[in-house]
Amino acid sequence: MPEMGPWRVSMYQHTGFMMRELVENVERYTPGGYHPVDIGDTITDRQDDYTVVQKLGHGVFSTVWLVKRQRKQLDSAEQPQVSFHALKILRADLGDARASHELDFLQRLGQVGRSSHPNIVMLEDSFTVSGPNGQHRCLVFPLLAFSLHSDKSWSLTPSQRHHTCQQLASAVAFLHSHNVCHGDLTPSNIAFKVPSIQSMTESRLLELLGPIKEETLRLRKGSVVASASFSGLDTSSLATVQIIDFGCAFSGNSPPPTSRCPVEFFQPELLFGSLIYYTFTSQYMFQVGFQIFTHLVAFVVRHHGPVPAHWKGKFVWSEYGLAQPGQPVAPSPEPDWWWSDDVKRPTPSLEDRFAKRASYLSAAQRDELPRLLRDMVAWEPSRRISAAEADRRLKALVFFSLG
Incomplete structure (x- = not known):
């Protein structure tokens, strides 16, 4: 050019x-x-x-x-x-x-x-x-062929989607076992192999x-x-994906101060479950049209429950660029209902959303997979399962052919 x-x-x-x-x-x-x-x-x-x-x-x-x-x-x-x-x-x-x-x-x-x-x-x-x-x-x-972000991925069969999730969990577990974090694990960085x-x-x-x-x-x-x-590619022939683009990769013992990954798909150490949800539904788990922190937290609370109470007041807003230079930080920008388990959340639960968008799955799968996702996106890092455990549970989930 x-x-x-x-x-x-x-x-x-x-x-x-x-x-x-x-x-x-x-x-x-x-x-x-x-x-x-x-x-x-x-x-x-x-x-x-x-x-x-x-x-x-x-x-x-x-x-x-x-x-x-x-x-x-x-x-x-x-x-x-x-x-x-x-x-x-x-x-x-x-x-x-x-x-x-x-x-x-x-x-x-x-x-x-x-x-x-x-x-x-x-x-x-x-x-x-x-x-x-x-x-x-x-x-x-x-x-390689198109990415998981492509419109072509919408035509993947249920078994292809499940197999893709198994492969991703296995690959991320392998990276972590060698102290490598991808840092930008989004649908755009998951590409399909074309046979022969x-x-x-x-x-x-x-x-x-x-x-x-x-x-x-x-x-x-x-x-x-x-x-x-x-x-011109027949997607029915696709069976294997590969993780690509290691430009944001880092060692597990020296993470960068900030993430360059979109908030919808924070690196797997934070929200690897978001990518699994996307693979099954072709939709974001956290659908925020604008990346404003308070709105994102509100969205997560409505679907996943309250923020841990012992976190209250510990977020230093100014360190994350959430206050303009020279302007005072709001003394208490955290809505009280973030922390309350008694507040009625009018939006559909994770289970309801998943069941609607992955209706092709069996009832048992629609019941088990949201439990897996909740364990992957738990608020506290100590409560999130590892990629290796996600890999084990995905393989243990029998996937029946739905035709």
Whole structure:
């Protein structure tokens, strides 16, 4: 993609309570920002040529592209080796320390064994590319399909949803056993594997991805590309997911001072159950259209019961940016009913909401799974079950085929 003008082109998709931005912020195609990429471009490493086939996704810190890798021929008699991969290109302004953060954790997991856990993505290669906006770290991964956040996930069968939850619990338990916390475990970072994808022809792969959607940019010649929709993919063939994007990962004994994960999906040490709820229902457990702390707590109280009484008055609001600089902190911004078990909550219980949104489950499953979720999102950390225990209970829950 050529150098951009100062105007931003945005493409949005509304999905219930979610508004998904389909393209990256093009104003970040400046020195220190994204690396400009076009369909058909070739990005060269010492050993490989990566030809861009389609766009897979984007984030605040990177863009991700489907690429065709061809090994450089050392011997003219050798047959070229061609394979398909996902190429993640980080922003140039992240610096060596920030850019190497994800790489360090991926390499750390890789040292455990490349086949150590089937539900955690493994790094295949890394290199640096130079462009008009600076030096960019590039990470090469196996090619995966759409994420759990995609509309395509709505067509998953009950057994696929249950199997996905089992895999996620197992993978998170594995990470924790190696003192690794993902830090951003959201539906966008859970991607499905496509069976036999490396044996597909390029034309068949393009059919699976769906048509390329482009939006012309004003002021300068060029276009921005939306992520592949995977409209040609039959979801009934999907059986395996992998956790991706370790850019916010941290060691269990040195957590960061703040979380970069959306409040609906705080890292698994806080609210891993939110992701399990989403997998079964395609809805947020905590549906807050605006992330105001008091409203979020009120929502949780209405559905999950009162805040522990011994927490009262201990929240230092100013430390969490909830008071403007120079302004006094409200002396008692905590409503009394947060702490009372006697207050009638007019909103549906977790059990009622889950039963309505996962009506395809059996009565026994609709009864047991909310109990599991409550144990995963208990107010006090000491009362929350571990990912390993969640994995055990999900596997113990017999899942009957519902047709």
